[in-house]
Amino acid sequence: SLTDRPSFLIVGTIEPRKGVLQTLHAFDLLWEQGVECNLVIVGKEGWKPVPEHLRGDIPQTVQALKTHPKLGKRLFWLEAISDEYLEQVYAASTCLIAASYGEGFGLPLIEAARHGLPIVARDIPVFREVTDGHAMFFSDARQPEVITQVIRDWLVLYRQNNHPRSDALPHLTWAESARNALDVVLGNTPPYRTWVPDGVRRYWGADPRMHTQVGITQSRSIKTTGQEGYLVFGPYERLEAGQHHFTLQGEAEYWTGQELLDIVCDQGRRKLLHVNLPKGEHGQYQVEHELNLQNACNDVEVRVWVSEKSNIVLHMIDIK
Secondary structure, eight states: OOSSSOEEEEESOBOGGGOHHHHHHHHHHHHHTTOOOEEEEEOOBOSSSOOGGGTTTHHHHHHHHHTOTTBTTTEEEEOSOOHHHHHHHHHHOSEEEEOOSOOSSOHHHHHHHHTTOOEEEEOOHHHHHHHTTOSEEEOSOSOHHHHHHHHHHHHHHHHTTOSOOSTTOOOOOHHHHHHHHHHHHTTSSOOSOOSOTTSOEEEETTOTTSBOSSOEEETTEEEOOSOOEEEEEEEEEEEOSEEEEEEEEEEEEEOOSOOEEEEEETTTTEEEEEEEOOOOOSEEEEEEEEEEESSOEEEEEEEEEEOTTOEEEEEEEEEO
């Protein structure tokens, strides 16, 4: 039952950036510690067909959910439910968990607020902006313990009736949002925010919109760890048709000549660029390429592949 103990809810497709596996491991720790709570996940498996570089991530999460010993007891995975059923799940839950490493907005936050459901969220800029502080935050780290601890702290406050509320979180109805969007399109009101005022998209190596298989963060950069795999991949953002200039900047201790740069879209099926990174000198490096897009791309992904012997740091990616 979702009502006989606190139930924490995740809403969204199963994909790497959603932080589902980290959250599941966090609840494994809570259950081992004897904490009485449920974890409810609403969302189907995403990324079908699964891109090659993610085939170890999504199946691992799905397998962990399907074979979990507490499935149906403390863990509930609802893969495909109606909007009406989801309304009931929101109503029966105790708290929403927003664990995504990166989001464009985070609609479940608004849905939670509409139901008066408290929110525990990863401390990333978009969640700070959307919740306007009406949430409890945990560190943007990959260790399960950061979520375990915030849930324990939140439960203490909840039992004292002193937990952060989402009721005052500012939000609009669908009708209000549609009217606002129409006013912007018709020129009646200015846009909420200009996306790239200088025309340049910038992503630090450790940017939450970027992801890694084998890298480790180093301040705002990402560094190789002696493993073969993708040092970065992401950010899955839209580029309009036309000419775009791509720049990759960082530092190198050792190049093998096997480092690869790919730029793709359409869930990896459309390859825009595939080159070996030039074997540069020790120290600072900068790699530049031109992209000529005949059509707009909705989910542009930059991938940097490294070998076991690569010793490089990626500071920043620019697209303009």
